[in-house]
Amino acid sequence: NPAGHVPMRARQLPASFWQEPRT
Amino acid sequence: PWQGRSIAGCKLRMLEFSAFLEQPQDPETVNKHLFVHIGQSNPTYSDPYLEAVDIRQIYDKFPEKKGGLKELFEKGPPNAFFLVKFWADLSINLQDDSSFFYGVSSQYESAENMIITSSTKVCSFGKQVVEKVETEYARFESGRYVFRIHRSPLCEYMINFIHKLKHLPEKYMMNSVLENFTILQVVTNRDTLETLLCIAYVFEVSTSEHGAQHHIYRLLKD
Numbered sequence: 001n002p003a004g005h006v007p008m009r010a011r012q013l014p015a016s017f018w019q020e021p022r023t
Numbered sequence: 024p025w026q027g028r029s030i031a032g033c034k035l036r037m038l039e040f041s042a043f044l045e046q047p048q049d050p051e052t053v054n055k056h057l058f059v060h061i062g063q064s065n066p067t068y069s070d071p072y073l074e075a076v077d078i079r080q081i082y083d084k085f086p087e088k089k090g091g092l093k094e095l096f097e098k099g100p101p102n103a104f105f106l107v108k109f110w111a112d113l114s115i116n117l118q119d120d121s122s123f124f125y126g127v128s129s130q131y132e133s134a135e136n137m138i139i140t141s142s143t144k145v146c147s148f149g150k151q152v153v154e155k156v157e158t159e160y161a162r163f164e165s166g167r168y169v170f171r172i173h174r175s176p177l178c179e180y181m182i183n184f185i186h187k188l189k190h191l192p193e194k195y196m197m198n199s200v201l202e203n204f205t206i207l208q209v210v211t212n213r214d215t216l217e218t219l220l221c222i223a224y225v226f227e228v229s230t231s232e233h234g235a236q237h238h239i240y241r242l243l244k245d
Contacts, residue, residue, distance in 0.1 A: 005148065008202055008225075011080045014240070020110045020229060021236045
């Protein structure tokens with residue numbers, strides 16, 4: 001990531017954001 | 024019941040969304056591969072509300088200058104803003120073939136007769152690289168007005184992007200590219216300029232054997 005870009009993993013996002021649904 | 028439980032504002036509801044590739048097999052068969060897909064849902068009052076994401080967490084992933092996500096959200100209405108996380112299905116062999124068709128289809132409904140404008144901005148590191156603007160008229164069907172953007176051709180930029188992504192040898196590399204790739208769709212009433220729906224799309228590659236997946240979130244400011 002270029003300087004100044006905060007990785008998505010470092011942001012306040014719901015846990016489900018990282019869990020692919022298994023349907 | 025769909026308000027807060029699906030992609031729906033006060034005046035417009037998204038019914039379906041898909042980006043796909045059609046590959047003719049023979050004169051009678053066309054193989055359709057869905058890269059991403061939001062199917063019809065019929066939420067009831069007993070279904071839970073969508074989870075919420077603070078919109079400030081994603082401002083920098085979308086245009087920030089005049090007419091950017093922040094300004095749009097400040098204009099409101101706040102219940103028209105959504106975030107969709109797509110796990111795109113890239114499990115397909117892509118070859119360059121002029122008979123292939125890359126398209127996007129979406130459908131919306133409203134209780135109001137109006138003309139809608141859909142702006143779709145593809146962004147790289149939060150900066151717009153291409154925009155498509157489409158205007159759609161309503162059709163009165165079964166007691167409501169339906170808007171269909173049917174088989175809109177995917178632009179050259181997106182087709183090249185998908186091909187380049189597919190050439191990466193590992194999924195983590197694709198996800199690392201997708202981390203800085205976003206799409207902002209804003210649907211507006213053409214005559215009043217009211218924001219009807221604003222959908223921020225972010226992506227990963229699906230690892231599922233069941234095709235494309237997604238989560239939908241409401242965007243709000245805590």
